[in-house]
Amino acid sequence: MAPRNEEERFPLWWNPVLREAPPKSAELFLKDKQRDDGAEGLWRVHDGLYDISSFIDNHPGGSEWLRLTKGTDITEAFEAHHTTTAAAHMLELFYVRRASTPRNSPYTFHKDGFYRTLQRRARVALAGVPRGPNFASALIADLLALGTITFSVLAAATSSYSMGTLAGLLVALNVVTAHNFLHQKDNFRMYYFNLSFMSFRDWRVGHAMSHHLFPNSLLDLDISMFAPLFQYLPDPSKTLWGRYGPWIYSPFIYSIMFHGHMFLRLWPLAKGRIDSLRLDDAIPLVIPVSMMAFAGVSPGDAFWMWMWVTVTSSLFFHIIAFNGAHHHPEIFHEGDAPRGDRDWGLAQLDTVRERPAVNSSLFAALTNFGYHGLHHLFPAVDHSRLPILYPALKITCEEFRVSFAEYSLLEMYKGQFQQIARNKPNLVPPGQIDIGEVTRHK
Numbered sequence: 091m092a093p094r095n096e097e098e099r100f101p102l103w104w105n106p107v108l109r110e111a112p113p114k115s116a117e118l119f120l121k122d123k124q125r126d127d128g129a130e131g132l133w134r135v136h137d138g139l140y141d142i143s144s145f146i147d148n149h150p151g152g153s154e155w156l157r158l159t160k161g162t163d164i165t166e167a168f169e170a171h172h173t174t175t176a177a178a179h180m181l182e183l184f185y186v187r188r189a190s191t192p193r194n195s196p197y198t199f200h201k202d203g204f205y206r207t208l209q210r211r212a213r214v215a216l217a218g219v220p221r222g223p224n225f226a227s228a229l230i231a232d233l234l235a236l237g238t239i240t241f242s243v244l245a246a247a248t249s250s251y252s253m254g255t256l257a258g259l260l261v262a263l264n265v266v267t268a269h270n271f272l273h274q275k276d277n278f279r280m281y282y283f284n285l286s287f288m289s290f291r292d293w294r295v296g297h298a299m300s301h302h303l304f305p306n307s308l309l310d311l312d313i314s315m316f317a318p319l320f321q322y323l324p325d326p327s328k329t330l331w332g333r334y335g336p337w338i339y340s341p342f343i344y345s346i347m348f349h350g351h352m353f354l355r356l357w358p359l360a361k362g363r364i365d366s367l368r369l370d371d372a373i374p375l376v377i378p379v380s381m382m383a384f385a386g387v388s389p390g391d392a393f394w395m396w397m398w399v400t401v402t403s404s405l406f407f408h409i410i411a412f413n414g415a416h417h418h419p420e421i422f423h424e425g426d427a428p429r430g431d432r433d434w435g436l437a438q439l440d441t442v443r444e445r446p447a448v449n450s451s452l453f454a455a456l457t458n459f460g461y462h463g464l465h466h467l468f469p470a471v472d473h474s475r476l477p478i479l480y481p482a483l484k485i486t487c488e489e490f491r492v493s494f495a496e497y498s499l500l501e502m503y504k505g506q507f508q509q510i511a512r513n514k515p516n517l518v519p520p521g522q523i524d525i526g527e528v529t530r531h532k
């Protein structure tokens with residue numbers, strides 16, 4: 091197939107008529123969707139409008155998913171989060187009418203397409219298997235949370251900034267692990283995420299609804315929120331500084347990002363908007379309060395050690411997160427020629443590369459965004475259960491002649507910076523690779 095022409099290539103998701111600027115926050119992302127999705131104040135799934143107001147508080151996944159998404163098209167979220175057919179059957183009870191506009195999203199979920207085929211196989215593989223954490227997954231998360239507090243207290247007690255750095259590493263690993271839990275039905279381990287000053291609530295929108303469902307596009311907040319500091323899309327208008335500056339300033343920016351979240355948490359307070367704060371926004375205080383309570387240090391000493399733990403954890407977390415599975419010059423980003431088949435599942439695989447080193451154990455996967463392709467395809471399934479789905483993924487990839495490539499950690503680290511430097515769109519769509527080149531998961 092010949093490379094697609096300019097009009098077909100760009101924009102794929104981004105409709106400049108509808109939006110003046112990419113969304114920069116979870117709030118804006120939802121507002122844009124409410125305006126653009128043709129959901130008419132209800133919930134849109136494919137071309138149907140549904141009023142699920144009466145179901146919000148009974149939703150087995152938790153009420154928040156539905157409350158947050160009122161007035162938007164939830165097709166991708168709905169398809170990806172349910173591994174049984176129960177939700178689809180239940181949805182019919184709430185049907186109101188057909189939507190009057192076509193869907194804004196380019197993605198499809200055809201009955202015999204890649205994702206629906208994989209979903210059917212995944213259902214068989216997961217029959218009788220709980221979707222939530224197994225013992226090991228829960229234990230890893232709990233021990234990391236406990237380790238975070240223990241080492242923070244030890245750092246304060248010994249006034250050791252090396253110990254504080256170790257505590258920072260544990261916070262970072264704890265937060266990446268807690269990310270597994272915020273995708274699932276409400277559970278207490280999702281609160282571990284907030285120890286970092288980030289909020290699991292914001293991540294349920296900015297990460298679960300935006301990045302996960304529209305990866306590497308302008309609707310992906312992980313892309314739009316960090317521009318112009320980190321410009322991942324292959325935009326020909328990038329400046330030399332925009333392309334190569336991150337090679338110099340990344341570590342500094344990574345280190346202060348948690349403080350950025352702290353500022354965002356405190357900003358409503360400064361403006362007297364106490365009602366916008368939730369009880370779980372106070373979770374980061376567990377660290378300094380534990381330092382004072384168990385190490386007996388003064389509030390001032392606890393504060394400075396806490397700030398150090400926050401800086402180091404921010405650095406470690408963002409090294410892991412930014413250099414994860416999505417950015418490399420060979421991976422599809424909006425602006426590149428897209429695959430002709432707009433199946434949602436294929437779009438996930440086109441924007442992810444697996445890293446065997448972080449798929450080598452459950453601990454490595456939980457703390458480094460491992461099993462990433464499957465995690466995107468089935469976000470509500472605990473990481474400990476995902477390996478069960480590899481045979482289904484492999485067969486489906488073979489059937490649809492889809493490559494499922496694996497890169498080394500180093501390739502991905504280098505690739506992330508090379509991707510920021512890339513300003514020319516790839517003209518050859520994903521899916522043009524010969525199946526013989528496919529690297530398969532064992």
Ligand code: HEM
Nearest residue numbers: 150151155164167171172173174176177181221274275470
């Ligand atoms: C924004 C859209 C939605 C999201 C993100 C979402 C998320 C979730 C999550 C995380 C779970 C727990 C899954 C598990 O433990 O395996 C779940 C379960 C469930 N949800 Fe939703 N949900 C959404 C919309 C809906 C809607 C519209 C309905 C039906 C009207 C629905 C019905 C159900 C049912 C019946 C279950 C339990 C069975 C199953 O997991 O398949 N959900 N949902």
